[in-house]
Amino acid sequence: xxxxxxxxxxxxxxxxxxxxxxxxxxxxxxxxxxxxxxxxxxxxxxxxxxxxxxxxxxxxxxxxxxxxxxxxxxxxxxxxxxxxxxxxxxxxxxxxxxxxxxxxxxxxxxxxxxxxxxxxxxxxxxxxxxxxxxxxxxxxxxxxxx
Numbered sequence: 001x002x003x004x005x006x007x008x009x010x011x012x013x014x015x016x017x018x019x020x021x022x023x024x025x026x027x028x029x030x031x032x033x034x035x036x037x038x039x040x041x042x043x044x045x046x047x048x049x050x051x052x053x054x055x056x057x058x059x060x061x062x063x064x065x066x067x068x069x070x071x072x073x074x075x076x077x078x079x080x081x082x083x084x085x086x087x088x089x090x091x092x093x094x095x096x097x098x099x100x101x102x103x104x105x106x107x108x109x110x111x112x113x114x115x116x117x118x119x120x121x122x123x124x125x126x127x128x129x130x131x132x133x134x135x136x137x138x139x140x141x142x143x144x145x146x
Contacts (some may be wrong), residue, residue, distance in 0.1 A: 008143070009087060009089075009143065010139050010140055010143055012133045012137070012140065013086055013087065013140065013143065014087075016086060016097065016130060016133070016134070017083045017084075017086045017087050020079055020080075020082055020083035020086070020097075021080070021083050023076075023079050024076045024079045024080045024083065025076075027072045027073070027075050027076035027079065028072070028073060028076045030068075030069075030072045031068075031069045031070070031071075031072035031073035031076060032069070032073075033069070034065045034066070034067075034068040034069025034070075034072060035065070035066065035069035035070075035073075036069075037062075037065040037069075038062050038063075038065035038066040038069060081093075082096050082097065089143055089144050091144055094134050094135075094144055097130065097134060098130075098131055098134050098135060101127045101128075101130040101131045101134075102127070102131060104123065104127040105123075105124055105127040105128060105131070107123075108120045108121075108123035108124035108127060109124060111123065112124065
């Protein structure tokens with residue numbers, strides 16, 4: 001089902017989809033950087049010398065850049081379809097965002113306990129709001145039941 005009238009889409013869905021589209025752009029940029037680094041270092045790889053011993057500290061294979069670039073571009077393509085699915089009121093897209101938000105909330109709790117309370121708490125609030133908005137707000141439920 002395609003919804004052509006922008007007035008029918010709730011504002012929160014626009015906001016959540018916009019963040020997903022921003023993520024798509026960032027992932028495409030990172031994927032492009034990875035592919036360009038593959039092209040730049042495909043002959044000898046990339047290594048850094050340890051200044052104290054003048055030996056190779058670590059080595060990054062060109063295939064690492066290629067793999068990461070393709071992975072980022074693949075995730076960007078999938079994220080585009082999720083964002084578009086939200087705007088088209090597809091329940092599978094709502095489910096994907098809900099599952100990833102719940103997973104993000106779990107990681108936020110771990111962050112609160114182990115690392116950084118402030119960032120973990122903020123992340124937990126944001127993920128909780130997304131889950132609440134997508135699954136428990138009546139206007140959003142009506143939008144996805146069309």
